[in-house]
Amino acid sequence: MAKSLVIVESPSKAKTISKFLGKNFKVEASMGHVRDLPKSQLGIDIENNFAPRYITIRGKGAIIENLKKEAKDADKIFLATDPDREGEAISWHIAQLLNLNIEEPCRIEFHEITKNAVQTALKSPRSIDLNLVDAQQARRILDRLVGYKISPLLWKKIKRGLSAGRVQSVAARLICDREREIEAFVPEEYWSITVILSDEKNSGKFEAKFYGTKKDKVELKTKEDVDKILAALSEEYIIDKVKTGVKKRNPSPPFITSTLQQEASRKLGFTAKKTMLIAQQLYEGVEIKGEGSVGLITYIRTDSTRVANEAKAEVYKYIVEKFGKEYANPGANYASKKANVQDAHEAIRPTSIYRDPESIKDSLTPDQYKLYKLVWSRFIASQMAPAIYDTVSMDIVNNGYVFKASGSSIKFLGFMTVYVEGTDMQEEEEKTVPVLQEGTKLFLEELKPMQHFTQPPPRYTEASLIKELEEKGIGRPSTYAPTISTLLERGYVVKDKKTLKPTELGFIVTDVLKEYFSKIVDVKFTAEMEEQLDKIEEGQAKWYEVVQEFYKDFYKTLKIAEEQMEEIDIKEEVEVTDIECEFCGRNMVIKKGKFGKFLACPGFPECKNTKPLYEKVGVKCPKCGGEIVMKKSKKGRTYYGCENAPECDFILWDKPVEEKCPICGSLLVEKNTKNNTILKCSNPQCDYEKEVK
CATH class of the missing domain: 1.10.290.10 (Topoisomerase I, domain 4)
Structure with a gap:
């Protein structure tokens, strides 16, 4: 009989922890949450301080019975769920079901699953932190009020299956607002002048960019501005100032x-x-x-x-x-x-x-x-030392105009020996500039005036959206991933290459929410609500008072929306293909489903024929001559197979191209490396490959 019972969320966590504990411990998993608000109804007593009505999650009955049985046989019970608000709430729910005294020291937490961390935690159990529980409860209730009050209205007025959410709707607004910025953007012309220079000692060619005069920076907005400068330039470029120095580049902090x-x-x-x-x-x-x-x-x-x-x-x-x-x-x-x-x-x-x-x-x-x-x-x-660069910058004058050249060379790699953080924008390569003396005469190798146009702000990627949400205080670490997943699943946003692009439906829902529920999609208001949840966690605010304050305004706007919101008829565009339905002969159409696009017979409900829609890659199958199409494996991995499968079993894990191997005649496939793309022979017995220019 086990003297102590340790309860965690998952079997893998239970398995790891069991290694560190002796035979007097039994570790069981709750399989995540055991109780929640009911799915079929609001589950909140608004008239009674927003008291939640929790029920056992469907399918968890046997797990709970097993926990009760093990708890009955144990002398001590330790709740070891994750060390955050949600983990604290799961422990609280388990304690309720097992009739544990939550004021007794039954809660342990650790931030890494190691022998030392687990054994140290067992020596200092604490009581359940009700402030953490209340903060999680407040978040859950706020999200339920927004979701279960606004979503039915969207179903009624726009389309079934839509949803609104406290964090989700703000994220959708950010993406839609950015898209409108891009659409409204008017490019502005500007110019640059770059000169390629060298010295008489042949120290190496380097480039310098036009700056202006010694007094001011000069903006080049038109070709006329550039022509005026070019006409005034002589062949004599003289180094006016040289500045050398040392620059440090610090490593990025460890991950959050x-x-x-x-x-x-x-x-x-x-x-x-x-x-x-x-x-x-x-x-x-x-x-x-x-x-x-x-x-x-x-x-x-x-x-x-x-x-x-x-x-x-x-x-x-x-x-x-x-x-x-x-x-x-x-x-x-x-x-x-x-x-x-x-x-x-x-x-x-x-x-x-x-x-x-x-x-x-x-x-x-x-x-x-x-x-x-x-x-x-x-x-x-x-935890490593900064990288150190030698830097040089020069002012170069020509008939009163100034060109600037700057560069750096690595002196000590430091942390860059191991790792360099990525960026969302393409970084300019470090340029090398020779260290020359002031007064040195330079020779013009090439003169490059170039026209440019300002670019609109980029669409959000998952990375840049998460960064924006974090910087604006929207959501918390646990909410970023599910927020983006929901936007994609609801069809408010689609992936365009790696960027997030709002759909027509996303614009419609966001605009409706902006009109009738402006606070729900207001960035500042949502960030302030996160601060209120933090105050609950710190014991500085009561959870039901925070919810009550939110609900007062929310209830009024909800009633106005119910009365004034007009119905919006969304007509989905149907793309007709040249693929005939093999059952009724109609041309099949492309439809969108939960897992992406698929082919469907327009004769529904009389004809319910559907089939997968595969993207052709423009290459013929070497086995049977059919089209090679892009497919997904059961685990979601992309592969390329013949459209005539299963009769034809030809597949490749890399994208094929029309070009064939000059050595063995097999298809070449694309492979992306860190710096470029190569074409490689698909025949594993052939070593042919070439770089794509």
Whole structure:
């Protein structure tokens, strides 16, 4: 009989923790939440201080009965759910179901699943933090009021299946507002003049850009402005000023939830949802050869960049051993200067820096390896010394006009030995400029006047939207991924390459909400609501008073909307194809479903024929001559197969091109590397490849 029962959320977490505890402990999983508001009704007593009515989640009956049985046989019960508001709420619900005294020390928390962390937590259990529970409860009730009051109205007035949400609707507004900025953007002409120069000692060609005069910067707006400058230039370019210096580039802090999602999007092409799914696996535990189930990274829902002293000491030792003392930065400190940061957690980091990605690669899936390597590399780099550059800048004069040249060269790589953060915008390459003396005469090698036009702001990507939500205080670490997923699933937004583009439906719903529920989609109001939830967590506000204050205005606007909102008839455009329905002969049409576009017979409901819609790649199948189309595997991986499958079994995992291998005649496929694209022979026995220019 187990003396102590430890309850966590997931079986993988239970398996990892069981390794650290002796035979006197039993670890069971609740499989996430056990109680929630009912799906079929509001579940909130508005007249009674917004009291929630929780019910057992369907399908959890057997799990709860098992927990009750194990609890009955245990001397002590420890609730070890995740260390955040949601985890605290799950523990509270479990305590209610098991009739535990929530004032007794039954709650333990740890931010990494390691032997030391778990055993230390067991030595200092605490009572359930009702402030955390209340903050989560307030968020849940606010979201339920918005969703269950506005969504039926959207169903009635616009289209069934629509939804509104406190964070979701603000995110949709940001995307729609950006698209309208792009549509309204009027490009403005401007010009630049670049000169390629060299000196008589042939120190190397370098470029300088037109600046203006010694007194002022001169804007070149038209060709006439440029022609005036060009006419005044002589052949004599003289170096007027030279400034040399040293520049430091500091490493980025270790990951928090939002930056992990952003960087995984930029560097790995992961969606926020995929990133969090894989990160959860790495946190809860992965089977490592020779070790068993191991939690590889610390808790993944955090907005703090703080690092524990023990982890700092370990990574300092590793850096000194691996790279040398000059590469270490023992004073690295990333204490957040932002307001509203919940500093209860650490940054996201490896649980042991000595468990390097290459040593455990065989135990991880390819995606787990990529994400773990990203976290591991970022954390090491964050504790390393800055990179150091030698810099040089020169003012070059020609008949009273000034051209500026600047460049840098790396002197000490520092953290860049391991990792460099990605960016949403394309960075200019560091240019090299020779260090020359003032008064040196330069020779013109090339003169390049160029016309440019200002560009509209870019559409949001998942990475840049998450960054915007975080900077504006919209949502919290746990909300970014589900928010974006909901926008895509509801059809408010589509992915255009890597960018988020609003659909007509997204514009319509956003405009309706702006007109009738302006506060719900107001960025400032939503950020202030997050601050109110933080005050509840800190014990500075009562949850039902915060909800009550919100509901007073919300109820009034809801009534006005119900009376005044007009019905909007959305007519979906139907794209007719030349593919005939094999049952009734009609031309099939393209429709959108939950999982994307598909072919359907327009004769529905008499004819219910549907079939997948595959994108052709313009290459013929070498086996049967059919078209090769893009498909998805059951796990969501893209592959390329013959349209005549299953009769024809030809498939490729890389995109084929029309060009054939000059050596063996097989199809060539595209492969993207870090710096370029190559064409490689699809025949595994052939080594032919070439770079795409």
